[in-house]
Amino acid sequence: xxxxxATVTVRLKQGVLDPEAETTRQALExxxxxxxxxxxxxxxELDLAAADPATAEEQATEMTERLLANPTLHEYExxxxxx
Amino acid sequence: xxxxxATVTVRLKQGVLDPEAETTRQALExxxxxxxxxxxxxxxELDLAAADPATAEEQATEMTERLLANPTLHEYExxxxxx
Numbered sequence: 001x002x003x004x005x006a007t008v009t010v011r012l013k014q015g016v017l018d019p020e021a022e023t024t025r026q027a028l029e030x031x032x033x034x035x036x037x038x039x040x041x042x043x044x045e046l047d048l049a050a051a052d053p054a055t056a057e058e059q060a061t062e063m064t065e066r067l068l069a070n071p072t073l074h075e076y077e078x079x080x081x082x083x
Numbered sequence: 084x085x086x087x088x089a090t091v092t093v094r095l096k097q098g099v100l101d102p103e104a105e106t107t108r109q110a111l112e113x114x115x116x117x118x119x120x121x122x123x124x125x126x127x128e129l130d131l132a133a134a135d136p137a138t139a140e141e142q143a144t145e146m147t148e149r150l151l152a153n154p155t156l157h158e159y160e161x162x163x164x165x166x
Binding site: 040044046 | 086092094104107110111114116117118119120121122123124125126127128129130131132142145146149150151
């Protein structure tokens with residue numbers, strides 16, 4: 001089966017507090033940088049085999065919904081590239 | 084000054100062990116998914132003001148080298164978009 005890499009980006013929904021990002025922003029300010037806002041996200045790159053890109057995206061989306069993201073807190077996007 | 088968003092992706096260098104990624108991969112296998120390899124990365128989105136895109140990229144690169152990435156362990160890429 002063809003080989004794909006699915007890239008999943010998981011970020012907090014707007015309005016969900018992100019203390020890690022705020023701490024990082026404050027640390028950058030202490031170093032003298034001026035950052036208006038900072039958001040963090042997790043990125044997962046999954047190597048998998050599938051019949052076609054649509055199937056690979058479907059698999060990666062199911063993995064994201066079952067494990068990688070929490071639908072209450074997170075939004076996510078999935079992109080698929082041929083490897 | 085114009086407003087930019089710099090996106091910084093920080094990942095482990097090839098060869099650096101990533102136990103979190105391996106644990107995630109095993110969890111996906113236990114759920115019945117077949118993933119050949121899984122890599123994780125941290126993504127930071129920085130809102131900042133700068134005279135031009137090149138300056139914004141320079142600032143974000145300096146922030147990355149001073150705080151967001153550890154050059155011994157990580158490689159990174161910086162992209163800049165007008166906000």
